[in-house]
Amino acid sequence: MISLHGLTKVFPGGVRALDDLDLEIGDGEFFALLGPSGCGKTTLLRTIAGLETPTSGTVAIGGTDVTNAPPGRRDVAMVFQDYALFPHMDVVDNIAYPLRIKKVPRAERRAKAAETAARLSLSELLDRRPGQLSGGQQQRVALARAVACRPKVFLFDEPLSNLDARLRLEARTFLKRLQRELGVTTVFVTHDQGEALALADRIAVMSGGRLAQVGTPAEVFQRPADLFVASFIGSTPMNLLPGRVVDGGLHVAGATLPVPAGLADGDEITYGVRPEYTDLSTTPRPDAFPGHVVVLENLGTAHLVTVENGDTIVQAVVPEGSEPEPGAAVWAVPRQDRALVYRDGTLLPSDPVPAVASDLPAAGTGQGI
Structure with missing residues (x-):
């Protein structure tokens, strides 16, 4: 188990990379640190490894305070x-x-x-040097080096980012299987939502050195805690539209929708619904966003349809063969059971959406991740 309490890291010049951070990572858990460049995720990983010394706060591994221990005494292995x-x-x-x-x-x-090399299918390559290996083979050698010393903790700093798309899919499947077999606590840094959703037991989304949200992949994908997480998670970004409660109805982008509990006339909100949970209609509906199709993007088994109405843009994912023609008049219909409402940038409390297998796109589809 990894326990971080009050962790702060301030670099010379006053740059605050970590800001009073508290986090618990369970024994044997595959934990992902996810966020944009500069959010502090690599600094946090290096602080766990002992390559950075925190300005304040504590780091404990397996119940032992290692805040001031050198890297060699932490029993961790890092893959760069x-x-x-x-x-x-x-x-x-x-x-x-x-x-x-x-x-x-x-x-x-x-x-x-x-x-260890035999377990990672490297037995035929033992006499070669790194310059004679492919990127995928070098990645497996780096993993084998980490595995060979049987550490308490694996620390991965974007280890798949140098691989091509197909090899990344193969590598992340292999990596998750290996971690399950070894049962070693693993912290995985990435900026790729697809990797985090596919690999992790839990995800911490970071912003500005703080934890914006910590939860399972289903929780983070289905119910982003704030507008930053909502806008960051998803290769097809969530539709985030301004709305206002007027005369007992929630008016959003030309649609009149039911008013969620806790809102009253005059309240201003942001209405969120993922393109995957947005349908298209060719007939007018009061509960839909009107507009015209301006862009069609082929995703393989589906199409991403961009609907525009003045300054309002809404996107929907529709199955192949059902996409409308460019320029067609359509109404984008949000699925009410999948829509989210944010007030002052924070998700309104409501009953949690049940996690179902179809909510998270399959690895490699490129949809919703």
Whole structure:
């Protein structure tokens, strides 16, 4: 278990990378740190590893305070974005290097390295150097090096970002399976929502050195806690539309919708609904957003349809074969059971949406992630 309490990191010049952060990561959990560049996720990972010293706060691993402990005494293994393999060493020596630092006898460390390499399908590559390997092979060598020393914690700093799209899909499936087999607590930094949703047991969405939301992939995808998370999660961004309660109705972008509990006449809100939960109608409806189709984007098994009405833009995902023609008049119909309402940037409380398998898109579809 990893426990972080009051963690703050201020760099010279007053840059506050971490701001009084509290977080608990469970034993054996696959935990993702997700956020845009500069949000503090890599600084947090490096602070857990001992590569950065916090300005204030504590870091505990397995119940032991390691705030001031050097990296070598934390029993963690880190896989970097560029893999950080030694170019002059062959694969077996790269894998065995952490054991060499621990002064494990040569024969024993090479045997453990060979055993670990076999688990990762690297046995045929033991005599090669990193320059003779593909990106996917180098990534597996970096993983093998982390696995060989049997750490308490794996720390991954965007380890898949240098791979092409197809290899990334294969690698993340392999990575999750490996973590499940080993049962090692894992912290995974990424800016890719697809990776976080596909891999993690829980996700922390970070912004400005703070935790915007912590929850399961279903919770973060279905019920973003605030407008930042709502706008960040989703490769097809959530439709976020201004609205106002007038005469007992919620008026949003030309539609009149039911008024959620807790709102009264005059209240101004932001209405959110994902394109995946937005249907299209060719006949007028009072509970739909009117407009004309301006863009069609082919997603493979579906189309992303952009509907415009003046300054208002709404997007909907429709199955292939049912997409309207560009220029057609349509009404975008939000599914009321999937819509969200934000007041002052924060999600209004309501009964949680039940998690169903269809709510999270399948890995690799490119829809909603």
